[in-house]
Structures are given as structure tokens and as C-alpha cells.
Amino acid sequence: MLTWRRYGLLVLIGTLSACGNGDSLESFGGPTMGSTYSVKYVRHAGLPAPADVQVEVEKILAEVDRHLSTYRSDSDIAQFNALPANHCRVMPASVLQLVRVGEQLSMQSAGAFDLTVEPLLNLWGFGPQAREEKIPTAQALAEVRQHVGHDHLRIDGEQLCKDAAVEVDFNSIAAGYALDTIAAKLTAMGIHDYLAEATGELKAAGRKLDGTAWRIAVEEPRDDQQVAERIIAIDGYGLSTSGDYRNYFVQGGQRFSHTLDARTGLPVSHNLASVTVIHPSALMADGLSTLLLILGPEQGWDYAEKHDIGAFFVMRADTGFVTRSSHAFERLSGRKTE
Numbered sequence: 001m002l003t004w005r006r007y008g009l010l011v012l013i014g015t016l017s018a019c020g021n022g023d024s025l026e027s028f029g030g031p032t033m034g035s036t037y038s039v040k041y042v043r044h045a046g047l048p049a050p051a052d053v054q055v056e057v058e059k060i061l062a063e064v065d066r067h068l069s070t071y072r073s074d075s076d077i078a079q080f081n082a083l084p085a086n087h088c089r090v091m092p093a094s095v096l097q098l099v100r101v102g103e104q105l106s107m108q109s110a111g112a113f114d115l116t117v118e119p120l121l122n123l124w125g126f127g128p129q130a131r132e133e134k135i136p137t138a139q140a141l142a143e144v145r146q147h148v149g150h151d152h153l154r155i156d157g158e159q160l161c162k163d164a165a166v167e168v169d170f171n172s173i174a175a176g177y178a179l180d181t182i183a184a185k186l187t188a189m190g191i192h193d194y195l196a197e198a199t200g201e202l203k204a205a206g207r208k209l210d211g212t213a214w215r216i217a218v219e220e221p222r223d224d225q226q227v228a229e230r231i232i233a234i235d236g237y238g239l240s241t242s243g244d245y246r247n248y249f250v251q252g253g254q255r256f257s258h259t260l261d262a263r264t265g266l267p268v269s270h271n272l273a274s275v276t277v278i279h280p281s282a283l284m285a286d287g288l289s290t291l292l293l294i295l296g297p298e299q300g301w302d303y304a305e306k307h308d309i310g311a312f313f314v315m316r317a318d319t320g321f322v323t324r325s326s327h328a329f330e331r332l333s334g335r336k337t338e
Contacts, residue, residue, distance in 0.1 A: 022044075022045055023045075024043050024209070025042055025043070026042075026043045026053075028051075028053070030058070032061045032065070032199070033061075033198065034071060034199075037178075037197060039054070041053070041194035042191075053186070056185050056189065057185065060181050061178060061182075061198070063094075064177065064181070067094050067095055068094065068095065068170045068177075070118060070168075070171070080160055080162075081167035083162065084165055085163060086162070086163055090159050094177065095160065096158070098177060098283075099115065099155060099168070100155070101173060101283065102115035102170075109291050109294070109303070111150070113172075114148065114150050115153075115170065115173075116147075116149060116152065117260050118167040119148060119166075119167055120260050123144050126260075144265070145265045147164055147165050172242075174286075176201050176281070179198055183196060183203050193206030193207050200240075201238065201286050202239040202240070203237070203239070204234045207235075213233035213235055215233050232333035234333075236280065237280055237285075238278070238279055238282025238286070239282075240282065240285040240288075241275070242259070242275050243273055259290070259293055261294050262294075271297060272292075272297045272300065272315055273315060275293045276314075277292065277310060277311050278311075278329060288309055288311070292311055292313075297313055301326070304326040308327075309328055310329040
């Protein structure tokens with residue numbers, strides 16, 4: 001049994017040997033978005049070779065990086081972010097699509113989720129232009145918050161406009177968008193049995209080489225050992241885990257997470273350690289896992305139940321971790337607990 005560890009998820013791969021009918025499980029991967037990606041697919045007779053599939057997948061990843069990356073100054077979104085207030089710029093369709101998704105998630109969370117928090121991330125030491133991890137002064141926080149808010153963005157035809165010097169950060173949804181695009185390309189190439197991963201987000205469809213489903217272990221949010229909280233099978237769904245346990249700093253005995261609530265400009269301070277979301281769209285799974293993590297164990301649970309979202313919550317407790325899953329998660333995961 002091979003295992004493949006990513007952020008909060010453990011992929012149970014199974015056998016990689018070829019079947020007697022000539023089918024084989026192919027795989028490839030590489031760096032992307034400051035992390036890695038990987039694609040595994042069952043190659044039946046007549047399907048393209050891994051090298052040809054990899055070329056198409058990496059074209060998609062290169063385009064996503066060129067349009068959405070805040071870590072390169074020549075990307076479309078970086079150039080938009082550099083504009084002063086009351087300016088517009090023609091943007092690719094992918095950028096406009098994700099801005100609309102961000103607006104939807106912002107409105108549904110009463111502003112807790114917001115794509116324009118990059119200045120706050122930088123201020124707290126977590127963003128691409130961060131200087132150091134530290135608690136900002138009240139004055140600095142108030143000044144930066146004037147340049148945060150999805151309501152400062154407006155789409156005008158093919159243009160994205162801003163009425164304040166806001167900066168957009170797609171890190172909470174870019175990987176999910178990339179996976180949906182990759183999944184569509186694989187399907188167009190005749191590949192229907194695959195598992196694709198990018199920066200820890202997953203999307204799978206079909207079956208493995210041995211005919212069984214792709215199985216994913218949702219792990220406890222800890223670094224000292226691998227402990228599976230839940231094992232589920234996915235077919236036609238995206239899976240995303242957001243957590244506050246890998247990127248944080250401690251000052252004055254207090255822990256400060258990189259997950260920020262846009263309504264306050266402060267790191268979240270509840271006991272929700274991670275959220276895993278299963279959704280037909282990897283993009284929505286990606287964004288919703290972040291949204292629910294920001295909202296916390298009570299508000300997040302209520303949101304998931306109200307919107308019929310498949311979500312698995314892991315909370316810190318005095319004795320370790322406790323879990324809670326939404327009704328939609330139980331239904332979509334098929335209660336795979338082996």
C-alpha cells in the first residue's frame with residue numbers, strides 16, 4: 001500500500017501494477033503554486049500517454065499561475081493589485097469568475113470570507129509581502145482595514161474595477177479552480193478514472209486500477225503522527241481541508257493563526273482546528289473549507305447545515321480532538337469508516 005500525504009488528507013493509493021487486460025495506473029507530478037501537484041489515472045487502451053497528459057495539465061497550471069498568482073509581479077491579478085483606487089483593468093475570464101465566487105462567499109458569510117484580505121495577511125506576517133510575524137498596532141490595523149472589503153470591487157464587462165486600493169488574493173480558491181479545469185481536460189481526453197491533487201486539494205472520479213474507489217483518509221490536525229479520523233471514498237467530487245495548525249506564530253503565550261476574519265481583521269481564536277469539505281466542485285470545496293474555518297465550530301456548523309454542505313469539523317478539546325460531520329457529509333461520503 002502506497003500513501004501520499006498532503007495537508008490534512010492522506011490518499012490511500014493501493015496497487016500500481018498493471019492489470020492483465022493491459023490497463024495501467026499512470027502518474028506524474030511536479031511543482032506548482034509554491035507547492036506540488038500530482039495526477040494519477042487509469043490508462044485504458046487508446047488513452048494518451050502520461051507525457052502527453054502532463055503537457056496539457058501543466059499548460060493549465062501555468063495559465064492559472066499567470067492569471068492568479070500574487071507571488072509574481074507580472075500576473076494579471078498582481079498588476080490589478082498595483083493599481084490605485086478608482087481604476088479598472090481588463091481581466092481574463094478566470095479572474096472575473098473567481099471574483100464572482102468570492103463575492104458570493106463573502107455575502108453568504110456576512111463578510112467573514114473576503115478575497116481582499118492580502119494587506120491584512122501582510123500586516124500579520126503571513127502574506128507575500130510580509131516582513132515579520134508580529135501583532136500589529138491598533139492604528140496599523142485600522143489603517144489597513146480601510147483597504148479591505150469585497151464591496152470595493154466591481155465588474156464592468158471584461159474589466160475589474162476598484163474604488164479603493166484593495167488587493168485581491170485567490171489563494172483560498174485558486175487550487176480548487178485549477179483542479180476543476182484539470183478534471184474537465186482529463187474528461188475531454190477520454191480519461192474518466194483519475195485522482196488529481198494540487199497544493200493538497202483533491203478531485204477524483206471513477207475507480208482505481210483494481211476497480212475500487214479512490215479512498216481518502218481525513219487526518220487529525222497534528223504534525224507528530226498520522227492519525228486517520230475518517231476514511232471516505234470519492235467519485236466525482238472535490239475534497240478540501242483547511243486548518244489553522246500549520247501556519248501560525250506564538251507571541252506573549254498566545255497563538256495567532258494565519259486564518260483571518262475579514263470582519264475584524266484579526267486571526268480566528270476559536271477551537272476549530274480543521275474543516276474538510278466534499279463538493280462536486282473542487283473550487284467550491286476549496287472556498288467553503290476556508291469560509292467554515294473562519295466562521296468556527298458553531299457558526300460554521302449552522303452554515304453547513306443551512307446550505308447542505310458536506311463538511312467534517314475537527315475541534316480541539318482538553319482530551320485531544322473531537323469531530324462533527326454535517327448531514328450532507330455523511331450522505332456524500334457514504335459513511336466510509338473502515
